[in-house]
Amino acid sequence: MEVKILATSDMHGYVEPTNYAEKNSDLPFGTEKVATLIKEIRQQAEGPVVLIENGDFIQGSPLSYYLAKNQRVGELTQVINALQYDVGVLGNHEFNYGLDYLKAAIASYNHPVLAANILDKTGQPAFGKAYELIKKDGLTIAILGLVTQYIPHWEQPATVKELTFKSIVETAKEYVPKLRAQADLVVVAYHGGFEKDLVTGEPTELLTGENEGYQLLQEVSGIDALVTGHQHREIATHINGVPVIQPGYRGSHIGEIILQVAQTAEGFKVSETQAAIHSVEGVAVAAEIRELIAPIAEEVEVWLDQPVGKVQGSMEITNPMAARIHEHPYIEFINRVQMAASGAKISGTSLFNNEGKGFGAQITMRDVITNYIYPNTLAVLKVSGADLRAALEQTANYLTLVDGEVVFNPDFIEPKPQYYNYDMYEGIDYVIDLTKPAFERITKLEFEGRAVESTDELEIVINQYRAVGGGNYAMFEAGKIIREIQIDMTELIANYLKEHPVIQAEANQNFTVLV
Known part of the structure; x- marks a missing residue:
């Protein structure tokens, strides 16, 4: 049989x-x-x-x-x-x-x-x-x-x-x-x-x-x-x-x-x-x-076609890997939304996959939800300077050099792509030097114009997945959460655009990846 x-x-x-x-x-x-x-x-x-x-x-x-x-x-x-x-x-x-x-x-x-x-x-x-x-x-x-x-x-x-x-x-x-x-x-x-x-x-x-x-x-x-x-x-x-x-x-x-x-x-x-x-x-x-x-x-489909905002300049993503190495206006925008919603001065987010196209001149709900694809809420954590540095070292490990070119680390593409585990931060200035050994790559880390010390206490906003250690970020955990924003990120983005119907495509290049 x-x-x-x-x-x-x-x-x-x-x-x-x-x-x-x-x-x-x-x-x-x-x-x-x-x-x-x-x-x-x-x-x-x-x-x-x-x-x-x-x-x-x-x-x-x-x-x-x-x-x-x-x-x-x-x-x-x-x-x-x-x-x-x-x-x-x-x-x-x-x-x-x-x-x-x-x-x-x-x-x-x-x-x-x-x-x-x-x-x-x-x-x-x-x-x-x-x-x-x-x-x-x-x-x-x-x-x-x-x-x-x-x-x-x-x-x-x-x-x-x-x-x-x-x-x-x-x-x-x-x-x-x-x-x-x-x-x-x-x-x-x-x-x-x-x-x-x-x-x-x-x-x-x-x-x-x-x-x-x-x-x-x-x-x-x-x-x-x-x-x-x-x-x-x-x-x-x-x-x-x-x-x-x-x-x-x-x-x-x-x-x-x-x-x-x-x-x-x-x-x-x-x-x-x-x-x-x-x-x-x-x-x-x-x-x-x-x-x-x-x-x-x-x-x-009718809901997805609802216009929610406009962009002056370009927020379109044509090269996902380039958007991970040089701060992209879309990434800066997402971090700004998180900072506005939470009151935190430091924010981290990801480019979740290679399918997102960013925003054109007219933003619809379709653009919002096909770029920000996860039902994330936000959490604000109180972390030490050492925690933040460890998180940046972890995120730096998702990049590597092949023949002098920055690529996403193949260890995190097979068997399942983990693009969503590489974070980019706003509110701090930092340098990732890929010529250094793994977990020794953060050669600059500053907040509000001064070097971050390991004993500093900082508030950061990240999504709930990352806040409880998702993606093997062991330095983050539920016990460090001091407040939560229980509104889905897609709604936060739409709400932000209602308050700011025309946004500027800009990026302050607060992080640098050295090769």
């Missing part, structure tokens, strides 16, 4: 094949295309098919942001319901809009939602269930749902204060033997990825516990198939004989694991396995999904 495990992950609210930079796009991703491909695979299947939604669906696109802003999550999750998943798994970004919104999303799904390693005060799974037993064609298939344990390092402390996030390895050691006794097949669906090279076993990142997929397959036996996500990678392989998939980002791919199962005197046994990912490039959109989302999508 052939059993197919299909999985999507990290679709991030991208239902239509657009990145919202312009209208009427037909890009190679989106739930509408995923739906078509799933339907085709189901129709061609010769045995049971299990469909898993592996997390990070309700956050990430302008569509999902708009619906969250208006507390209308059911209009987004109806899309997932139409695809008839067997189970879903929580992702880390499911927490971004708070627990009430998350709980509303879970309640709106027509399939079980799993998260075995997120526990409430009683030690029980806090959301949904730990696992699901699915019976198809005489088989019992167990799906164990796991989520990256690193969520407390990204979320507002109030959101996670009563929750315990356990290691997925520890959790799997508890559950997999139990599930082996109850089921013919055991599938682990993990919203997380791999911390080590899949071939050599060498670490590919700091071993923080954010990703534990490699360790899981070294220490836990009895897993027939592993679905992963979170890193937005495209993976179809075997590790220690276990088929593994990770299906990209925004609905660019569907992951497929095929298990050939034979009945023996001892029960069903897996005789052969395959792992594959299928691109949706060239796939037509599913008309029924497009019809379902069309009214909301049009509403979002």
Whole structure:
């Protein structure tokens, strides 16, 4: 008997094949295309098919942001319901809009939602269930749902204060033997990825516990198939004989694991396995999904086209790397918004990816939300001069020299680009000298015209993700937060533009990168 495990992950609210930079796009991703491909695979299947939604669906696109802003999550999750998943798994970004919104999303799904390693005060799974037993064609298939344990390092402390996030390895050691006794097949669906090279076993990142997929397959036996996500990678392989998939980002791919199962005197046994990912490039959109989302999508497009301000000069980003090396007017503008909203005299922000185009002469909500892509709020921290210097050393490490040219450090591009972890500051004057050894590159650091001493106390404003140490900024933590601005940055930007309808494109070049 052939059993197919299909999985999507990290679709991030991208239902239509657009990145919202312009209208009427037909890009190679989106739930509408995923739906078509799933339907085709189901129709061609010769045995049971299990469909898993592996997390990070309700956050990430302008569509999902708009619906969250208006507390209308059911209009987004109806899309997932139409695809008839067997189970879903929580992702880390499911927490971004708070627990009430998350709980509303879970309640709106027509399939079980799993998260075995997120526990409430009683030690029980806090959301949904730990696992699901699915019976198809005489088989019992167990799906164990796991989520990256690193969520407390990204979320507002109030959101996670009563929750315990356990290691997925520890959790799997508890559950997999139990599930082996109850089921013919055991599938682990993990919203997380791999911390080590899949071939050599060498670490590919700091071993923080954010990703534990490699360790899981070294220490836990009895897993027939592993679905992963979170890193937005495209993976179809075997590790220690276990088929593994990770299906990209925004609905660019569907992951497929095929298990050939034979009945023996001892029960069903897996005789052969395959792992594959299928691109949706060239796939037509599913008309029924497009019809379902069309009214909301049009509403979002009208909202995105609202004018919110004008620019004198140029805030357009034509070269993302150049904008990281020489202060760009868009970056200075974002820092100025953060300083105005918080009252802090020092601000740090990032150019999150290489897709943002900055602002043209006329700014619309589309420009705001396609450049500032995360639902960040702000936090003001009281830090020492030593903390600030350490943060700048950390950020300097995201740059490196190759043949005398400044490039983004390849260590932080593969397996997942981390452009969002390189920060640029306003309110201080500093120099990064890339000819110096790592963590000795800040050769100048001044605030208000004098050198910053290690014992100085300073207030800085950064986004909530960074404020609790996100991006391995260990010098920042929740205990150093002295106040928060509980308004989403996209709203702060729009509000700033209402107060300053015409802004100047300018940059004071307060930082320098030496080569």
